[in-house]
Amino acid sequence: PLEPIRPVPMQAPKPGLSGPSGAQSSAPGSLPFSAEDEEEATVVMDRSVAEAGRYSLVPGEDGRLHPSSHPPAPLPAAGAPAPIPPFVSPPPTAPTPTIPDNPKPRLPERKRSFTPTQVGMAPFDEEDEAPREPQPSVADLLESELAAHGLAAPSTSAQAVGAAALDASPSGSHVVAPDATGPRQAMGSLADGFGQHKAYDPTRAYPELPSAAPYEPSPASVQGSRGDVSVNKWAYRGALFGGLVLTIALGALAAVQPKLAFLAAMAPIGFVLGWISQFVLLYRCWQAIQDGNARTTPGKAVGLLFVPLLNLYWVFNVLPGFATDYNRYIQRHRVDAEPLSQNLILAAMVVPGLGLVLWWIVIGRLCDAVNALRR
Known part of the structure; x- marks a missing residue:
């Protein structure tokens, strides 16, 4: 239980003592008391109020006790060391982002991509929009080599050659028409897209596939043998x-x-x-x-x-x-x-x-x- 606050009896000032300094107090409304009374009152008030945990009295500049705005810490036990308050780190605060007045959209960074080295093309940057000089394809190099040796690709249509070869072949044989349109027509252009799937080329002749067996209707769809039952x-x-x-x-x-x-x-x-x-x-x-x-x-x-x-x-x-x-x-x-x-x-x-x-x-x-x- 808390010790109640005991009223301090007011005593007459002793001769020669009327304040903390021994001089007669001249402040209006102040009660004269001795230094021993002040010390005793301070100890009693501080202990009782501190135990109550509400407020404490501190001496002011005018020599009187005034209530403190901060509650005091609990009194340690007799002979026990004073507890050390734990360290509490302040909560992290995120920096406030600064937004410019006129923000400009920014695209994410892209990696540099490369074409296969066997094609002979230089690496290019996807963000670079400047036109580049096209690299010669393998078919163009072959054509230039043939032209240098005085050889020219025949002008006969491969479709006509393939059709004539199929017409002249017996039924059921496998015939492959010759590539009569030169290396460019036969190989295609690599500049059109490396690794791209090319559609069926009607100018090329392919072997005839074996024909499937003719459709045989199921027994349920065939008229069965009729009975010879007759009634009048x-x-x-x-x-x-x-x-x-x-x-x-x-x-x-x-x-x-x-x-x-x-x-x-x-x-x-x-x-x-x-x-x-x-x-x-x-x-x-x-x-x-x-x-x-x-x-x-x-x-x-x-x-x-x-x-x-x-x-x-x-x-x-x-x-x-x-x-x-x-x-x-x-x-x-x-x-x-x-x-x-x-x-x-x-x-x-x-x-x-x-x-x-x-x-x-x-x-x-x-x-x-x-x-x-x-x-």
Whole structure:
């Protein structure tokens, strides 16, 4: 705990002492006190205030104590050396850049580049825009050497020479036409750009490349062998609908003439004949599209219809499913035939009453589709 500030009792001045120098104080408003009292008050005030860490009293020019504007450092322990404050370097300050009034743009420095020494060209600086004297190319040197010996390049066009050589050569042989336009035409000019890719030169003749094998169409695009299945739509229509008419007629005749009652027992024969004819038609339809990609065989298509409970599913698999497989068959073999309608077959199977009329149409469409595969 901090020691509270004790008030200094004011005492009467001792004889002969009225200030720090022993002289009588004449300053107005000042209280006379002795040197011992001043020293005691200074020590007490300094210690209590310094421990509080708020401010300290320092003697002023007028001989009185005044509060200091800087808080004092903490007092060290008795007998301990005074701590050395750590050195703190001042933060670095970046120099303030000076920008001229009219700055001029400056390009970055570029390195000096050189051309290959084997070309015989001198190094140049990219920033130097002064024109330089072009160096003679190898082709120009060869032309000058030929001219010095009295040799001139022939004026025959290399394109004509190459075409004549190709026409005179047998088919399949490799012929290279001679370079008839001189060394400059044959080698090209190095001044046009060293190391640059040059486009195809039509004046040069090249060997004939071997021709590729002719296109062979895939097996799916070739019309396969057609089946020899043939059906008559009127026969199947007559067997089905004729059997129904015969069954109805025999039943009505037995009802009108009691003597002909035995004919009623023969009435189902017509219905059975019509029913069997539809199984035969279904077998022939699946037989016509057997190329290895059909979903079932003709025997399974008909045989599984006699399995109880399974036939309820199988009848929709072999009747509307035949339309799907038939349309895929004519696409694979590119048969010019009209595709079958799956919705028409479904409507003939499920619509009561109208289904007989639609089935007449379905029989005709199935027979026409099978016969179209034989064309």
